[in-house]
Amino acid sequence: MADPEVDTPAATAVVEAASTDRRLAPAIINDSVLARVRSGVDELTGALRRVADHVLSDPEAAARSTIVELAERSGTSPATITRFCRAMGFDGYADLRLGIAAETGRARSAGWTVDIGREILPGDPLDRVLGQLMAADTRAMHDTAALLDLAEVERAAVALAGAGRVTIVGAGGSALVGQEMQLSLHRIGVAAWAWNDVHDGLASAALLGEGDVALGISYTGQTRETVEMLAEAGSRGATTVALTGFPRSALAELADVVLLTASQSTSFRPDALSARHPQLVVLDLLYIAVAQRTHDRAHAAFRRTAQAVGGHKATTATSA
Structure with a gap:
């Protein structure tokens, strides 16, 4: 799919700012890739924002995707994926992909993925609500420690x-x-x-x-x-x-x-x-x-x- 936003001055400025801002240095040093994306997502626009939203919506799928597949699923281009990787502090897509895979693997083994992203419904029993709250808070604590x-x-x-x-x-x-x-x-x-x-x-x-x-x-x-x-x-x-x-x-x-x-x-x-x-x-x-x-x-x-x-x-x- 064509990606007309990728070479605009605004998109380039966002990437350069995200790559050089000293406030992002702690996240680059630490190992929580998804926390890094969450903390910077509101600073991204257009095509870069679509990549971030797609990664956050299904990180396990992103970890399994090639750069071409991720570009197609997010409606962008491989060039945008590369720019997104640099904005998040990675040298290239391989590093980003490995980081997401390692993090989702740790989360799965620790039980952090239980019900995260699922809405709490009016009829949900309290044990399920408790499980979702515990999973969400555990992930938030982990992400905070990384940031x-x-x-x-x-x-x-x-x-x-x-x-x-x-x-x-x-x-x-x-x-x-x-x-x-x-x-x-x-x-x-x-x-x-x-x-x-x-x-x-x-x-x-x-x-x-x-x-x-x-x-x-x-x-x-x-x-x-x-x-x-x-x-x-x-x-x-x-x-x-x-x-x-x-x-x-x-x-x-x-x-x-x-x-x-x-x-x-x-x-x-x-x-x-x-x-x-x-x-x-x-x-x-x-x-x-x-x-x-x-x-x-x-x-x-x-x-x-x-x-x-x-x-x-x-x-x-x-x-x-």
Whole structure:
């Protein structure tokens, strides 16, 4: 089939950007090919997007296809498949094909493919729903681990460990995730505040300066209020950290440090909701990294806070 889009300037620009953007470097280093495709699919257009959609819709079939077969099934051309491979960080189609085959093989043996991609129907029994949720979350965790750049986590941990003040911002579900992080940091003596109101968040961001940290959480990276609050913090000299699923989103572009997460949507749980567990895992990792770097202070603070609330735990009566 003819592929008129493959040589357009826009298509070439997308490939070059995807091939050189430093935000994609973690994915190229790690082994999750499908996570790499998912994280970059919204940046692709036209013929390249059709290839990505086809690979994601049936990765096992893609792993069995020749370059000509994949081109025909995606309505593109072998030249587009080659460009797609380069955009995903591969030298050629053989490397892409082997990567997909290895990943789908691991997923099959681990049971991750159970019901993934199948809609949850109103009449589905709860055991099937549970199985689908477990499979989707397991895949999302695996993809997040593949996308996450541990050097970026290290940079964020160092900044947080030495911060005089930490402001955490987000909206909706991201705000709830941010509150979890604020509670964790607060328990180990890090002065942290979490805001979901743009006025409060902007006021807090405006009071930050060099040596402080602002953490913005948004799966899409496009939530205007969160972008605005993180930008305000950055303009005051604070180190800015973004937790997002899109490496070239507005939030990621303005942040000093970018932490990437993946998601696996299901019925009644679109990407923004299904991203919560991967986000919490990344923030747990970051929290522990901060605690490691402030071990003595963190250990003492955690002990004191545990003692302070210990008296409010219910006691269990024992019989003589």
